[in-house]
Amino acid sequence: MPSVDICFSPELLPLYRLEGKVAVVVDILRATSSIVTALAAGVTDIVPCSELDECRAWAAAGYLTAAERDGRQAEGFDLGNSPFGYLDGVLPVRGRGVAITTTNGTRALHLSLAADAVIIGAFLNLAAVAEFVRAQNKDVVVVCAGWKGMFNLEDTVFGGALAERLAADFDTASSDATLAALHLWQQAKPDLADYLLASAHVRRLNSLEANQDFEYCVQLDTHSVLPIWREGRLVVNA
Amino acid sequence: MPSVDICFSPELLPLYRLEGKVAVVVDILRATSSIVTALAAGVTDIVPCSELDECRAWAAAGYLTAAERDGRQAEGFDLGNSPFGYLDGVLPVRGRGVAITTTNGTRALHLSLAADAVIIGAFLNLAAVAEFVRAQNKDVVVVCAGWKGMFNLEDTVFGGALAERLAADFDTASSDATLAALHLWQQAKPDLADYLLASAHVRRLNSLEANQDFEYCVQLDTHSVLPIWREGRLVVNA
Numbered sequence: 001m002p003s004v005d006i007c008f009s010p011e012l013l014p015l016y017r018l019e020g021k022v023a024v025v026v027d028i029l030r031a032t033s034s035i036v037t038a039l040a041a042g043v044t045d046i047v048p049c050s051e052l053d054e055c056r057a058w059a060a061a062g063y064l065t066a067a068e069r070d071g072r073q074a075e076g077f078d079l080g081n082s083p084f085g086y087l088d089g090v091l092p093v094r095g096r097g098v099a100i101t102t103t104n105g106t107r108a109l110h111l112s113l114a115a116d117a118v119i120i121g122a123f124l125n126l127a128a129v130a131e132f133v134r135a136q137n138k139d140v141v142v143v144c145a146g147w148k149g150m151f152n153l154e155d156t157v158f159g160g161a162l163a164e165r166l167a168a169d170f171d172t173a174s175s176d177a178t179l180a181a182l183h184l185w186q187q188a189k190p191d192l193a194d195y196l197l198a199s200a201h202v203r204r205l206n207s208l209e210a211n212q213d214f215e216y217c218v219q220l221d222t223h224s225v226l227p228i229w230r231e232g233r234l235v236v237n238a
Numbered sequence: 239m240p241s242v243d244i245c246f247s248p249e250l251l252p253l254y255r256l257e258g259k260v261a262v263v264v265d266i267l268r269a270t271s272s273i274v275t276a277l278a279a280g281v282t283d284i285v286p287c288s289e290l291d292e293c294r295a296w297a298a299a300g301y302l303t304a305a306e307r308d309g310r311q312a313e314g315f316d317l318g319n320s321p322f323g324y325l326d327g328v329l330p331v332r333g334r335g336v337a338i339t340t341t342n343g344t345r346a347l348h349l350s351l352a353a354d355a356v357i358i359g360a361f362l363n364l365a366a367v368a369e370f371v372r373a374q375n376k377d378v379v380v381v382c383a384g385w386k387g388m389f390n391l392e393d394t395v396f397g398g399a400l401a402e403r404l405a406a407d408f409d410t411a412s413s414d415a416t417l418a419a420l421h422l423w424q425q426a427k428p429d430l431a432d433y434l435l436a437s438a439h440v441r442r443l444n445s446l447e448a449n450q451d452f453e454y455c456v457q458l459d460t461h462s463v464l465p466i467w468r469e470g471r472l473v474v475n476a
Contacts, residue, residue, distance in 0.1 A: 153417060200411075
């Protein structure tokens with residue numbers, strides 16, 4: 001029976017062997033929620049970049065550019081890290097590619113590329129993630145982006161929610177990290193938004209825009225799109 | 239108001255600034271539970287060693303030697319990592335020093351020495367730890383030894399138990415790690431042994447000796463001794 005494990009920080013990823021496994025990269029607030037939203041809104045492909053300059057350079061290739069540093073949109077870029085950038089209609093995104101760089105999410109993604117398959121998870125597309133992982137029938141590691149390398153609650157609770165969905169067909173009891181995430185998800189599940197409102201990261205995002213983003217990112221199963229890593233970019237799995 | 243933070247793995251410790259803070263090193267199964275037990279049984283001082291050879295060399299200075307690798311007593315040493323080694327009367331320990339090396343606990347301790355004060359925590363001496371930390375009135379970081387760098391449940395739940403004891407006088411809500419540990423402790427508290435029996439590490443220790451150790455290590459507030467780091471060794475805080 002394949003197993004579910006959860007890596008609470010990219011800093012711990014060297015301890016996990018990703019070869020032969022599926023990696024689910026998660027950065028609920030807000031990178032992976034935005035990526036799901038962007039692809040669902042008709043963006044053709046997403047190129048994750050580590051540096052602002054690398055991201056900016058993609059504009060010459062016709063890409064929109066999205067950049068966030070320390071929770072804010074970086075100057076001189078088309079978009080920040082808010083999913084509403086792809087929804088508000090100000091900027092037509094359908095049929096465009098987007099180059100994106102974020103504080104934590106991009107790093108987690110790049111460190112996960114040793115896996116057989118690398119997909120993007122968010123509460124928004126939880127069902128699609130669970131369906132893909134179940135069909136692969138391989139060990140899965142949830143890679144939490146965390147906050148500057150530190151544990152965070154929202155990515156962990158996502159890991160618990162995914163483990164619950166997989167529990168019938170996967171071993172969810174061999175890893176203490178998975179057990180802890182499942183227990184935290186049990187507490188969070190009755191009112192996810194309320195539960196996460198207590199978290200440190202959520203309080204860091206304390207602004208009108210951020211509150212709107214937060215309410216959006218804690219919705220479950222609203223998008224059926226599954227972003228997957230193919231040839232250097234994220235595209236819709238088809 | 240000083241804060242409580244929890245570091246889930248020695249691998250994450252470089253992200254924490256320990257200067258000016260109190261570090262509580264915890265390796266419930268079994269290193270720190272054994273250290274508390276040893277000092278309570280009259281051991282004069284404990285020298286933590288990284289390597290087996292370094293540990294063995296202390297025998298020439300009249301020290302007892304204790305070594306564990308992968309959960310088992312290493313060959314050629316006086317003691318393993320079981321707290322009962324200090325209790326069963328087979329080996330007289332009162333008035334002796336002990337050189338000790340363990341898989342995870344020694345590493346966590348050595349990485350914590352930048353802190354203003356480094357103390358040893360276990361469920362056995364939880365009240366003594368809380369009293370010391372409260373009197374210091376400084377930020378505290380619980381350093382979980384984990385299992386080969388991975389998150390484990392028993393050290394984390396100890397962090398939650400300590401945070402609960404400190405909650406009236408310390409900020410326990412600014413760190414997601416502390417919030418998660420508090421939530422897990424709330425679930426574990428009604429029956430700590432039963433809760434931890436589900437954990438991966440506990441199942442690894444599945445033997446008669448290990449079961450006896452486990453039942454012993456999950457007792458709360460049975461020892462008033464507080465091991466503290468002074469001049470290269472652990473002694474009773476006085």
